[in-house]
Amino acid sequence: MEECNNYGHQHPLLLMLNQEQLINYGSGIADCSRCGEKVSAPCFCCAEHCGFYLHKVCAEAPLELNHPFHPHHPLLLIQNAPYLDGEYVCTFCRQDGNKSLYHCSCELDFHIKCALFTFNIAENNLKELEHVSLQDPSISTKSGDEELDDVAKCFWCWESLANYTHFSPNCGFNLHKKCAMLPLKLNHVCHRKHPLVLQFNCVPLPCKICQKTDQSGIGFVYSCSPCKFSIHIECVSPSPISEDKSHQHPFSLILRQPPSICDACGTEGNHAAYACCTCNIMVHKKCISLPRIIKSRWHHHRVSHTYFLHKEHFERLDCMICHNEVKTEYGSYYCADCNVILHVNCATRDPDFFYVVSSENEDEKPLDISLNSNTNVLERNDAGEGTIIEHFKHNHYLTLSDNIREYGDKCCDGCMLLISDSFYYCSECEFFLHKACAELPKMKPIWHHLCQLATLVLTSDNIFRCEICDFLSSGFAYKCNECGGHMCLRCASLIPDALTCPGHEHPLLYYFDFNGRCSACGGAINRAFSCKDCNYSVDSYCLLLPTRARHKCDEHLLALTYHDINDYSKHHYCDICERKRDPKRWFYHCTTCDTSAHVKCALGEHPFIKSGSIYKKGYHPHPLTFIKKIKHYPACTKCGEPCEKLALECAEPDCNYLVHWKCMNPYGSEYGFLEDKDF
Structure with missing residues (x-):
């Protein structure tokens, strides 16, 4: 035990050279005042027993560290992190910290031990690892039940320790042996202009070999900063031969300086290409394993990969996803039945939007779920249309009609829009269905639903909130068999193809x-x-806005109007709320009465909840019925306020239960998406 300088502390410090001296000093469990970790010998202790401890390594750490892995700026040792909460995440080990740190304005922050550890590795000073034995990758975890794969990562390349022999010192660092021996600089055939330097991955760049960009900033890369050239550690020496079941021949690696066009995906290649000399093609490393057949959400048929197509086979060459031209002399995915074509990178960009068709299922015909009919046809006309049908969601027979004049103010119980075109009606009760809604399949995959491979089932059980448009509805819905989410028929009808809009002359x-x-x-x-x-x-x-809407402000139906031809500024007001209206935005209008209204005002709070619909949830013992017009505005049973808007009423004759929908509403907001709209 010897006394030394106090390293900025107000009292003299004693140097404890071994653990026995530290125990005899009576420190117990204490933390280093600089790095925040448990103190161990050799260390400094306050001679006045004020609780100040300092690892010898932390005490002697330089105030400025010129780190080989970050040659552009020095790392500065500072007391507190330059952030509001005073905390930081170490760039090396990804653990939190709130004590002294090495910091650089490049958004690099390091624990003291991490900065010094990596500095020693860069200087090829491996003394810290001399006493640590190499671990075999097959060593199991403590439980003995599973292999080490994915349990711990190498702090250098951030790959699993289970792949290679590695060091696992008591200090908490895990390091592959091959990573500990990596050279600081190397010359690479893909970048002969400058040597590549092993650096912290602080500015993520796409790897020139695999084309992937690690946005997390974890680990190290070989990089040339002036040229913005970067290669992952594991890509420095890629495999010279690669095989894949989707191609009948092996691919050979070709390292090259100028980039080339990949024959598999049609985009610019990188500095490492794999060639099949038999087929005379050259592809990216990632394109070697492209699936031969996939099912994309963007198209109802499977699509197949090919390296080239003859243009005469296609009516249009625009990608169905990005709508830019596909170069048929390079690879693409196509559907021979529909003349649909997709860029490879568009089709495979999002794993949630496609799945691979396995080789054993390639010849299997996909299920035609449109055969899952909702209707039983009892009578047909000469054109083969069902004139009288049974529908699985209604107890009475339904009759086909096109008498819009008589029933045009009624709404379809499926999509909740006003009746138009051909429709079915019930002669015994107020039930209407558009012919298109009646013919919908019971089960349907919907391309824009989030659940992968989910099939949605038609239902009409209760009030639901559509996951797409956010409106409450009492109509039919498609319900996901995985997440339980609901989608109204209007949103389920959207297709990722060209659609017409009455407000515009071109397809959208x-x-x-x-x-x-x-x-x-x-x-x-x-x-x-x-x-x-x-x-x-x-x-x-x-x-998806309704083309027609009914409102008490006008005796006629209001039509959705896409531009205002009236230039008179005083005309640009809403006749419902009496506030100014933007003539450039869509609105509802009656040409007979010259009535104009905001979309939100014309549709109201709940345009897709039908009066008379039954509400089965809630704590009331009897079924409740939706009502919108109530005479004399009776008081709500729950809050006592007058029921002026949408309410629920008990149909039992001796029960006077009446409640605001807002008092019963379990869904929160009164409006759907319209509250965020500016019209």
Whole structure:
């Protein structure tokens, strides 16, 4: 035990050279005041017993560290992290910290031990690992039940320790032997201009070999900063031969400086290509394993991969997803039955939007779920249409009609829109179904639903909130058999193909990645149906707005109108709320009475809940019925306020239970998506 300088502490410090001295000093369990970890010898202790302890390594750490793995700026030892909460995450070990750290303005933060440990490795000073035995990758975990794979990672390349022999010191670092011996610099055939330097992965760049970008900033890469050239550690020496079951011949590695076009996906290649000399093709490493047949959500048939196509086989060569031209001299996915074609990278970009068809199922015909009919046809006309049918969601026979004049103010019990075109009606009760709604299949995969491979089942059990448009509805819904989510028939009808919009002369194409504003409501949108020829885009919510709406402000039906031709500024007001209306946005209008209204005002709070619908949930012992018009505004049983809007009424003659929907509503918001719209 010897006395030394106090390293900025107000009292003298004693150096404890071994653990026995530290125990005799009576420290017990204490933490280092600089790094925050449990103190161990050799260390410094306060001679005045004030609780100050300092590892010898932490005490002697330089205030400025020129780290070989970050040659552009020095790392500065500071007392507190330069953040509001004073905490940070170590760039090396990814653990939290709130004590002293090495910091660089490049958003690099290191525990003291991490900075010094990596510095020693960079300087090829492996003394810290001399006493640590190499661990075999087959060593099991403590439980003995599973292999070490994915239990721990190498702090260098961040790959599983189970792949290679490794060091696992008591200090908590795990390191592959091969990573500990990596050279600081190397010359690579793909970048002969400058040597590549082993660096912290602080500015994620795409690897020139595998083309992947590690956005997490974890681990190390070989990089040339002036040229912005980066290669992952595991990609420095890729396998010279690669085989895959989807191709009948092996691929040979070709390292090259100039990039080339990949024959499998049609995009610019990288500095490592794999060639099949038999087929005379050259592909990315990631494209070697492209599945031969996939099922994409964007198309109802399976699509097959090919390396080239003859243009005359296709009516159009635009990718169904991005709508840009597909170069048929390179690889693509196509459907021979429908003349549908997709870029490889578009078809396989999102794993939630496709699945691979296994080789044993390639010849199997997909199930035609449209055969799952909802109806039983009892009588047909000369055109083969069912004139009298049974529907599985109604107890009476339904009769086909096209008498819009008589029933045009009624709404379809399926989609909850006003009756139009051909429809079925019940002669015994107020039940109507569009012919198209009656013919919907019981089960249907819906491409924009989030659950992978889910089949949605038609139901009409109760009030539901649509997961797409966010509206409450008492109509039919498709219910997911995995997550239980509901989707109204209007949203289920959307297809990822060209759609017509009465407000625009050109067809609208669906864009999954979009950045702009909706021409209907003016709101910012990231997915839209957009015109390829002009600046006109509509989000799916506005595209599904009812073309007609009824409101008590006018005796006629209001028609959805897409632009206001009246230039008189005083005309641009809503006749319902009496507030100003943007003439560039869609609105509802009656040409007979010259009535104009905001979309939100015309539709009201609950346009898709039908009066007379039964509500089966809640704590009331009897079924409740939705009512919208109540004479004399009776008081709500729950809150005592007058029932002026949507309410629930008990149909039992001796029960006077009446409650606001807002008092019963388990769904929260009164409006659906319209509360975020500006029309």
